[in-house]
Amino acid sequence: MFHRCGTAVFAFTVLFGSGNTSFARMAEIPAGEFRPLYLVEGSPLVAVEAFSLDRVPVTNQDYLAFVLQHPEWQKDQVPAVFADSRYLQHWNKNAASDSWEPERAVLDFPVVNVSWFAANRYCRVLNKKLPSIAQWEYVARASEISPEGWREPGYQQRILNWYAHHGRPEKNPVGRSPANYWGIHDLHGMVWEWTVDFNSALVSGESRADSSIDKKLYCAAGSVNSVDPSDYAAFMRYAFRSSLSARYAMSNLGFRCAVSGGN
Amino acid sequence: MNKFICWAKLPLLCLVLALPASWAQTLPVEQAVLTSPPLVPPPVTRDHPARVIVKMEAVEQVMEMTDGVEYMYWTFGGSVPGQFIRVRENDVVEFHFSNHPSSRMPHNIDLHAVTGPGGGATSSFTAPGHTSIFQFQVLNPGLYIYHCATAPVGMHIANGMYGLILVEPEEGLPEVDREYYVVQGDFYTQGEFGELGLQPFDMEKAINEDADYVVFNGSVGSMVGDNALAANVGETVRLYVGNGGPNLVSSFHVIGEIFDKVYIEGGTSINENVQTTLVPAGGSAIVEFKMDVPGTFIMVDHSIFRAFNKGALGMIKADGPEQPVIYSGKQADTVYLPEGSAIQEIIVEAESVVANNLEEQVQFGQRVYEVNCAACHQADGQGLRGAFPPLAGSDYLNADHDRAIKVILKGLSGPITVNGQEYNGVMPAMRLSDNDIANVLTYLLNSWSNDGGAVSPEQVAALREGH
Numbered sequence: 001m002f003h004r005c006g007t008a009v010f011a012f013t014v015l016f017g018s019g020n021t022s023f024a025r026m027a028e029i030p031a032g033e034f035r036p037l038y039l040v041e042g043s044p045l046v047a048v049e050a051f052s053l054d055r056v057p058v059t060n061q062d063y064l065a066f067v068l069q070h071p072e073w074q075k076d077q078v079p080a081v082f083a084d085s086r087y088l089q090h091w092n093k094n095a096a097s098d099s100w101e102p103e104r105a106v107l108d109f110p111v112v113n114v115s116w117f118a119a120n121r122y123c124r125v126l127n128k129k130l131p132s133i134a135q136w137e138y139v140a141r142a143s144e145i146s147p148e149g150w151r152e153p154g155y156q157q158r159i160l161n162w163y164a165h166h167g168r169p170e171k172n173p174v175g176r177s178p179a180n181y182w183g184i185h186d187l188h189g190m191v192w193e194w195t196v197d198f199n200s201a202l203v204s205g206e207s208r209a210d211s212s213i214d215k216k217l218y219c220a221a222g223s224v225n226s227v228d229p230s231d232y233a234a235f236m237r238y239a240f241r242s243s244l245s246a247r248y249a250m251s252n253l254g255f256r257c258a259v260s261g262g263n
Numbered sequence: 264m265n266k267f268i269c270w271a272k273l274p275l276l277c278l279v280l281a282l283p284a285s286w287a288q289t290l291p292v293e294q295a296v297l298t299s300p301p302l303v304p305p306p307v308t309r310d311h312p313a314r315v316i317v318k319m320e321a322v323e324q325v326m327e328m329t330d331g332v333e334y335m336y337w338t339f340g341g342s343v344p345g346q347f348i349r350v351r352e353n354d355v356v357e358f359h360f361s362n363h364p365s366s367r368m369p370h371n372i373d374l375h376a377v378t379g380p381g382g383g384a385t386s387s388f389t390a391p392g393h394t395s396i397f398q399f400q401v402l403n404p405g406l407y408i409y410h411c412a413t414a415p416v417g418m419h420i421a422n423g424m425y426g427l428i429l430v431e432p433e434e435g436l437p438e439v440d441r442e443y444y445v446v447q448g449d450f451y452t453q454g455e456f457g458e459l460g461l462q463p464f465d466m467e468k469a470i471n472e473d474a475d476y477v478v479f480n481g482s483v484g485s486m487v488g489d490n491a492l493a494a495n496v497g498e499t500v501r502l503y504v505g506n507g508g509p510n511l512v513s514s515f516h517v518i519g520e521i522f523d524k525v526y527i528e529g530g531t532s533i534n535e536n537v538q539t540t541l542v543p544a545g546g547s548a549i550v551e552f553k554m555d556v557p558g559t560f561i562m563v564d565h566s567i568f569r570a571f572n573k574g575a576l577g578m579i580k581a582d583g584p585e586q587p588v589i590y591s592g593k594q595a596d597t598v599y600l601p602e603g604s605a606i607q608e609i610i611v612e613a614e615s616v617v618a619n620n621l622e623e624q625v626q627f628g629q630r631v632y633e634v635n636c637a638a639c640h641q642a643d644g645q646g647l648r649g650a651f652p653p654l655a656g657s658d659y660l661n662a663d664h665d666r667a668i669k670v671i672l673k674g675l676s677g678p679i680t681v682n683g684q685e686y687n688g689v690m691p692a693m694r695l696s697d698n699d700i701a702n703v704l705t706y707l708l709n710s711w712s713n714d715g716g717a718v719s720p721e722q723v724a725a726l727r728e729g730h
Contacts, residue, residue, distance in 0.1 A: 086364070086392060157453075157466060160418075163367055164335040164463035192367075232466050235415040236368065243369030243390035243413075250391055252367060 026052040026259065027183040032147075034138050048138045053131060054256035056174035056185045057110035057193065058122065060091075060102035066122050067100075073118055075100040083115035086249040108173040110191045110254040116246035119194045119255040128257035130196035133241070135258055137234070140188065142181035149181065150231070159233040162189040170252050188233075194255040198241040287355040287398070290314040295356075297346035300480045301492055303442040303503060304349040307431050312353040319346060320361045321370035321389070321411070321424070328450065328476060329483035329574065330648050330684075331459040336481065337368065337411070337422035343481025344446035344507060345409070345426030352404045352433045357396065358383065364392035369413055374399070375545070376407035376428045384412040404432035406529030406547040408505050417509050421451055421469050423481055425507030427547060432531075439551060440498035446505040447513045447542065447564060447575060448481065449474035456573060457645060472510040477569035479562065479577045486562070486577035487649030488687055494554045496583025499523075501551045502562075508544030514565040515542050515550070517579065519558070524551040539565050554581040556590045559689060561650075571638055576650055618702055621709070621717055628706025631699045639690075644711045650688060652681035655711030664704065664718055668726050671700050697723040 029052065033045040067074050075088040090113055091100045102111075114122075116130075123129050131139075143149020150156070162169065170191045179185050187193075244253075295317040296304040322341050328334045339345025350356060362370050369390045373382035377399045386397035410416075411424035427446065451469040452462035456476060468475065479485055486492055494500050506513045516539040525537045529547035534540075540548045554560075562577040563570035570576045585592075618624040633642070636654075640646050644655035654660055659681040660667055674692035678685055695703070697720040704718040 157463075160466055161463045164461065232415045232418055236418075239414040240369055240390075243388055245390075248390055248393070251364060252391070 025055050027055050028052050029135075029139055029182050032138060034134075034141065036134065036137060046134055048134055050261060051131075051135055052259045053135065053139055053182075053184055054128075054258070055179070055183055057191060057254045057256045058119075059108050059174055060111045061107040063111040063114065063122065064101060064107075066125060070121070070125065073121060078115075078118065080247075082117040082247060084247050084249055086113050086251070087115060087118070089113050089249070090251070106171070109171055110174050110186070112170055112191055112251055112254045113249040114194075114253075114255065115249050116194050116198065116244070118249075120196065122255075123257035126257060128259050130194055130255060131258035132197050133195045133200065136187075136193065136195050137237075139180070139182055139184055142184075144178050144180055147181045156231060156233050159188045163236070165189075170254070191252050191254040192237075192240055192250070194253065195241065198244055199246075287314060287400070290355060292316065294318075295348060295350070297340065297348060298444070299340065299342040299346055300344055301443045301445060301486060303347055303429075303444050306435060306438075307349060307351040308435075309351060310433075312351065312355065314355045314357060315350050316357045316359065317348055318359040318361070319372070320363055321366060322363045323366050323368065325461065327482055328452070328462065328478075329457065332452075332454075332457065333461040334450065334452065335422070335461070335463070337370070337419060337424050339372070339409075339411075339424060339426050343423035343425075343448065344444070344505060345424070347426065347444045347503070348409075348428040349431065350401055350428070351431045351435075352401060354430075355398060355400050357398045358387065359394055359396050360387040360389055361394040362389040362391050366391040368419075370411050370419065370424065371395075371413050372409055373412035374407060374409040374428055376401050376403070376405070376409070376430050378402050381412065382409075388413065401428075401430040404430045404531070406430075406503055406505070406526070406549055408507065408545050408547060410507065410545070417469060418464060418466070420507060420509040421449075421464060423448065423450075423507070425505070427503055427505045429503060436501075439501040441492075441494050441500045442503065443492050443500070444503050445479050445486070445562065445577065446481075446507055447477065447479055447511075447515070448507040449509065449511045450476040450478065452476065469509065474511060474569075474573060477511060477564060477573040477575040479575060483574035483647070484649035488578075488685060490649075491559070491578035491580045494579060494581045496554050496557050496581055496586065498581075499551060499553045500579065501549060503547070503549055504540075504542055505529075505547045506542040506544050510544060511564075511566075511569070512544055513542040513575075514539050515548065516540075516563050516565040517550075517552070518561040518563060520552045520560050520579075522550040522552050525549070554579075554583075556586045557581050557583045559687075571647070572641070574647070576647065578650075617698060617720075621705065624702045624705040624717060625709050626706075627699075628702035628704070629710075631695065631703040632706055635693060635695065636703065644707070646681075648684070649686070652679065652684070652686045654707050654713075656682065656713065658682055660707060661714040664708075664716065665722070665726060667704055667707075668700060668718065668723050671695065671704070672723070672727055697721075697727065 029050065031048060031050045033047045035045050071077055075091055078087055088100065091102050094101045120130055141148065141150045143152055143155055169189055175185045177185055180187065290313050292314045295315050298304050319339055321339060323335060323337050324341065325333050326336050336343055360372055369388060371384045371387040371389060373384040375382060377383045379399060383397055383399060387395045389395045407428050409426055409428050411419035413419050427444065451465045452475045453465045454462045504515055522537040522540065523535060525534045525540045526549035527534050529549060540550060542548050558581060560579040560581065562579065564575035618627050639651040640654050644653060646653035659679060670690065671693050674690050676689040678687040700723045701718045701720040707713060708716045
């Protein structure tokens with residue numbers, strides 16, 4: 001009985017302590033334009049309309065609140081077509097409540113091991129969406145001091161250093177790294193993040209066009225035509241997204257949500 | 264249709280649709296034997312093709328580049344180069360490519376032995392925690408590089424994702440006594456060569472082709488000391504040599520050996536009596552030589568600063584009886600008098616400047632060091648792990664000055680332990696004057712955290728006379 005009480009309080013905090021009031025946790029991003037990785041120099045810029053983006057990745061605590069309200073997304077309930085066997089594999093059965101939960105120590109870590117279907121649903125429930133690749137990349141180009149941080153010397157290398165890191169950066173509380181120019185934390189160096197159109201780099205429906213995209217993804221030659229051939233970090237993000245399928249759950253892949261049109 | 268299903272990430276189904284009950288299905292099935300460097304799987308003894316199942320895993324893990332320097336390697340099977348694959352011409356290979364769940368990156372494999380777009384790269388593109396299966400037939404015999412071809416390709420290769428696949432001709436390769444697996448690669452780190460700690464990949468240096476490390480089998484000293492390749496006098500050694508790159512072309516050479524045979528670029532043409540063979544980045548060569556005499560034979564990239572300053576150095580140790588007819592060793596050391604010269608004796612002492620105090624000894628000694636010693640023991644006295652012992656902070660040097668004099672006078676071979684690390688190499692006797700030896704030792708004793716002290720020309724002279 002005592003345990004049950006404790007769990008209820010825990011659940012209460014989870015439900016009303018954070019997840020639902022997320023608009024305060026979002027930053028407004030003004031409209032702008034940029035030239036994505038795979039467009040050659042001189043090609044038109046892509047316009048990004050004003051939108052809002054979560055300042056930090058969705059945490060285990062946020063996601064637990066979602067699951068408690070939507071038990072069909074609980075670890076042992078989710079259909080296999082919506083999430084593979086690694087879905088929430090880091091959550092354990094709480095003997096008292098008979099339910100799957102993250103350990104308390106990881107509540108403010110970014111939630112990982114979630115499929116695209118699950119992440120997409122999470123955002124929808126909050127009247128948000130997963131950000132598009134264009135929105136994500138547009139914001140991720142900023143450094144702490146400039147929206148055009150990618151032009152600063154050493155910017156790419158700092159991101160690349162994540163790949164040489166042998167700790168587990170995903171096992172840390174969100175929001176501890178310095179915010180970028182837009183007030184967004186943890187875009188680089190913590191977890192990969194789902195985007196709503198993660199697989200659009202491969203799927204165009206026209207096989208010859210696809211093969212030219214393949215060329216860019218698989219061959220060094222492709223980089224000759226890209227805007228900034230030294231943008232290895234962006235290449236890696238595009239390659240990573242292309243390797244995904246919507247039901248995949250992975251131990252270093254999380255997400256955050258966006259709202260179109262600003263707030 | 265097939266293509267669509269592949270994209271739907273159902274590689275098994277894709278495979279089945281592509282191969283309706285074909286000839287390949289009727290072949291006998293066997294599991295490939297994979298080996299980590301420097302070992303090579305046993306020869307294929309079959310006289311018919313088979314369906315060979317290869318299971319390989321991409322793993323990202325921190326390993327040692329050299330003493331005290333770590334690097335986050337991306338590997339095929341946990342080693343650099345990745346596991347050696349050995350099959351026979353016309354075999355059908357069923358490739359199971361897994362990417363470890365702890366990986367940060369997706370990976371794939373492009374095998375140069377594959378005939379088909381991308382060499383397998385698109386079919387094997389695999390997210391962390393997943394397995395892809397694809398199949399190919401090896402139509403052309405030869406020794407081929409395989410490598411990861413996921414964007415950015417250069418970075419995947421620079422982090423160590425390459426290895427060799429040998430496709431034996433139907434009739435097999437001639438039998439030899441020893442076979443080894445050696446692959447060169449260049450690495451680009453934020454710190455300079457030898458700078459301690461975990462060194463991240465440096466993109467800018469990679470693009471500028473400014474390598475900090477050029478190594479065989481993934482690290483400095485991978486095949487020196489106890490890890491030297493072993494052979495006996497009279498045996499024929501075959502090296503399967505590859506070059507993963509990403510940037511540099513190798514001038515592969517074994518000091519003191521002549522390659523009896525080179526399968527040029529890993530193909531069918533054989534060249535004979537070759538001193539140095541070029542191994543292109545993303546290419547290979549098979550070299551064979553008979554060990555005629557005992558001793559230590561050093562493998563190098565003969566773009567020689569890479570060998571002595573960046574790590575491209577390995578050893579083959581041949582055991583057995585001396586063969587004095589083939590190689591005598593030094594037989595005599597006599598004074599050379601050019602014809603017509605009136606000089607009757609060489610006054611060595613007169614040629615070197617005599618130092619008047621400790622400061623001058625150190626100063627003159629430094630010049631002697633730079634000209635005679637630094638190539639091996641390095642400008643900073645750190646030596647090269649496993650090959651050339653350090654002179655900086657060296658317990659061996661500080662412990663016994665007379666011994667140090669003798670090493671310079673008479674050379675040194677056989678095992679010694681310096682700062683806890685065993686070295687088993689050869690240092691030749693140096694043709695230096697008593698003054699130069701006294702100065703260079705005094706320089707060493709007063710440099711790089713050594714214990715200080717001085718050596719006099721008289722000390723050297725006494726030991727020179729003594730024996």
